[in-house]
Amino acid sequence: MSTSIVTQFKHVSYLWDEKKAASLQGDEVGLLIYRSNLLGTDLRLTNYGGGNTSCKVISKDPLNGKEVEVMWVKGSGGDLGTLKKSGLAALYVDRLRGLQNIYRGIEFEDEMVALFNHCIYDFNSKAPSIDTPLHGFLPYKHIDHLHPDAAIAIAAAKDGKRITQELFGGSVGWVEWQRPGFDLGLKMRECIEQNPEVRGIMLGSHGLFTWGNTAYESYINTLEVVERCAAFLEENYGKRGKVFGGAKLNSPAKENRAQQAASLAPLLRGFCSSETRMIGHFTDDDRVLEFINSKDLERLAPMGTSCPDHFLRTKIRPLVLDLKPDEDLTDSEKVKEKLRPAFSAYREMYKMYYNTCKHQDSPPIRDANPVVIVYPGIGIFTFAKDKQTARVASEFYINAINVMKGAEAISSYTSLSQQEAFNIEYWLLEEAKLQRMPKPKALSGRIALVTGSAGGIGKAIAKKFADEGACVILSDNDPQRLKEAESEFSRQYGNDVFTSAIMDVTNGDQISTTVRTSSIAFGGVDIIVNNAGLSISKPLEEHTEKDWDLLYDVLVKGQFFVTQACVDIMRKQAMGGDVINIVSKNALVSGPNNAGYGSAKAAQLHLSRLNAAELGKDKIRVNAVNPDAVIADSKIWAGAWAEGRAKAYGVKVEELPAFYAKRTLLNEIILPEDIANACYVIVSGLMNKSTGNVLNVDGGVAAGFVR
Structure with missing residues (x-):
């Protein structure tokens, strides 16, 4: 050597x-x-x-x-x-x-x-x-x-x-x-x-x-x-002229890029999910911006990649959007109409590529939508079956950008011919590898935002959804508890499965930030679980205006505005969606010392019906789950609420789980996982034609029966 x-x-x-x-x-x-x-x-x-x-x-x-x-x-x-x-x-x-x-x-x-x-x-x-x-x-x-x-x-x-x-x-x-x-x-x-x-x-x-x-x-x-x-x-670098021919345009500030990306991502996800529901990834890495803002973008992007490893993950070429960095994206229907021809043209290009290059024994044509989408001045989006695959596709396209930059610095870049590219993409051995992959889980390609998910019922729901293949957004108003949940999810699922955001459901700015976080991280949202809540148990004469306002702000107004923000994203995606409201047996059952909480829960339940009636045309299903006495890992039961309920029923606090179980028809203690399973049933695909319903998970409380 x-x-x-x-x-x-x-x-x-x-x-x-x-x-x-x-x-x-x-x-x-x-x-x-x-x-x-x-x-x-x-x-x-x-x-x-x-x-x-x-x-x-x-x-x-x-x-x-x-x-x-x-x-x-x-x-x-x-x-x-x-x-x-x-x-x-x-x-x-x-x-x-x-x-x-x-x-x-x-x-x-x-x-x-x-x-x-x-x-x-x-x-x-x-x-x-x-x-x-x-x-x-x-x-x-x-x-x-x-x-x-x-x-x-x-x-x-x-x-x-x-x-x-x-x-x-x-x-x-x-x-x-x-x-x-x-x-x-x-x-x-x-x-x-x-x-x-x-x-x-x-x-x-x-x-x-x-x-x-x-x-x-x-x-x-x-x-x-x-x-x-x-x-x-x-x-x-620089000896043969400016890198990529020099800049053609300049990028807005990072915050503006993030805002544009968040606004556009759900629209792109809807287009890219025309055959299979996709998960998105966005990056505005400096290497990306140097390329997508350059004069040579128009020449180099259509050439595609060279290395087979790059090509297999990024497809024959990216879709370059004809949008200005400061494009007004507020009218989503108008933006959709502008984008629609570009996606149609890409799909036709891909079908022509397949039909021109296919062999007698080639596998059937695959999804004709782009994997890599370039928004000049803003960044690149990638869409794939799950977050990891989308992120890796983005990383591979950055590799391809590095290769183009280097090749152009010393000579000129060459890519694989279309036929060679096809022979790799539709290689029978690659097809056999794809066929051996595990079947997708029930919630693969779905994105779920669960409020109050740093513990108790909310965390159990987020875990169940992650177990079944969904990407989840953890949100909570308790920073320390959220940090602990993040660590737990990172260890158990890895960082591609979840993201998180501090969100007080009474804070409109935090709701907007959380929804934007979901759009940038995954491309949008498909499932919203309104789980955030609190309880105040007091006799009528002891209830204050502050108590009343807090209950209604969190339980009713919070549910309404989180739903409103997420429905806006669902409509942009045009793929339907699910809203699950975690309500309570108390929405239907009258009990002592419970006027504020019980009436707010009743408002939540009827709001669920109202939303179901309004959102059916968008294929957005709205259903409610009515738990009762879910004490494990619950902040609600850690304080005065437990004491108030124990006093109301004449038992000790430590006797509450057994007390609640005995009054049910099934004599069962209800756990957070029981509520999570109910939520999963609703979104699993088995109830796609069900909306406006109430699913009781309370061990059987006859007074809480809806019918």
Whole structure:
């Protein structure tokens, strides 16, 4: 291997820990996992789910006890940054290489993938990926295949081969673009045989292969090659003119961009969900703004991406909106009419692309809506089946922007041809991978805002919805309790499933901010659960005007204005929606010392009916859940309310759960999870033709029966 070309790292992160590596000495697979995790941690080296790494070790054959060479390589799917041994495939090297004896040529490429299974050494390992032969046919002990933006910028440049040769003085080889597979592995081996001293191979329009005799040698070699690529790009920025031809327009202030994005996101989500309900993501990253505000946007955006990893997640090209950064978006119907032709044109373009490029055995056409939407001056939106996929698509498009920027700085950017792009997107092996994915959960693609969700009933509802695939917005007027809920949700679900906002339902500004948060984070809202509440139990003569106003402000006015704000978003999306109001048995049952709370709950219940009658035309269902005596994890029951109810019924506070259970027909204590299950039933899809109803979850209180 050639000597070092880099002594210090500026563009990549050197993370190798000698002490950690020493603890893994002798465990080559452990060192492979360690190296992979380090590489996957630095997004300048590879992107989420992209790239693969391998090592070859001598092991005993369990069949005969003889020593054999085994290759451990990242299997199909997964991510280098979080890779574990269970994510590796283990294959006999001699069997894998022996497959060339029956290889029938590039026309029969796909049939080789099934044969990889006959080379498996460890039956508990991951299924081998299409890149397996690319590692298997190379003679090196440790190999890294990554998609660094800096390397792909050179690989996607018109003069990429010449630049690679000059930049590395022949120490990095070049293999022209070809779809990954068995034949590409053979071509890479041929490149090595013709140039045995090379330290890596640049794959045209694709990525980079580097290697070493040890895990550390491979790691440092990878860093050095990528560092040199990145430094070369940096040296050339501005030498061939302004980046992306210079700015064509300027962006508004960040707050204004956020306001425009929040206003537009539900409209875009509605268009993008014409076939499947989508979740959105928005970014106005500086790298994004530099590109979308440039003179070259019009030329480069239609070209699409080059690297297959980028293309698979961002589609053939983005949709660029013809909107001004300061466009008036207040009249949503007017904006919809302006956007409609652009979406129609994109769908027609995509259908033409499919029909022009399809093969006899191609899978059926998929969703024709765009994944990436560019709003010049404001940012980019991405839409996908869930938040993580939408966010990753956004990250990949930023990778594509980095590649275009680099390629334009040193030469000119080239993308995959439409046919090559189609062959990747509709590859039968990719289709098989899609078919193996788990079926979506009942609430996948749904966005739920739950008020008062930092604890008790609200948190239980938010958890149930998240368990069933929804994205949720936690909101509460208690900052400390909300912070604790955020930590819990982050640990249990990860940060793509939820966002949060401080919201007092009596505060109009906080309601607006929370709804805007939902639109920017996920693209809109589909389900609103009005759960925020409080209770005051006093005899008639002790009730104050302040008590009365607080009850009606939170329970009635709060429910009304939160619903009003969310319905505005639902109408923009034009996909219907659900409003669930958590009311109470007390809306129907008269009890002592309860005039303010009970009458406010009755108002909530009738407001639910009124809203159901008004919103049916929008396909927005409004239903109520009537709990009773849900004491667990409830702030309401932590204070004077419990004391008031105990006094009213002549029992001790600690006797209340049993007291309430005994007076029910089922003799059951009601838990927050019981209310959450009721809410799930309403939005699960099984009650899509039900609105204006009341679902009692009280253990059976005859006086609370609606009919």
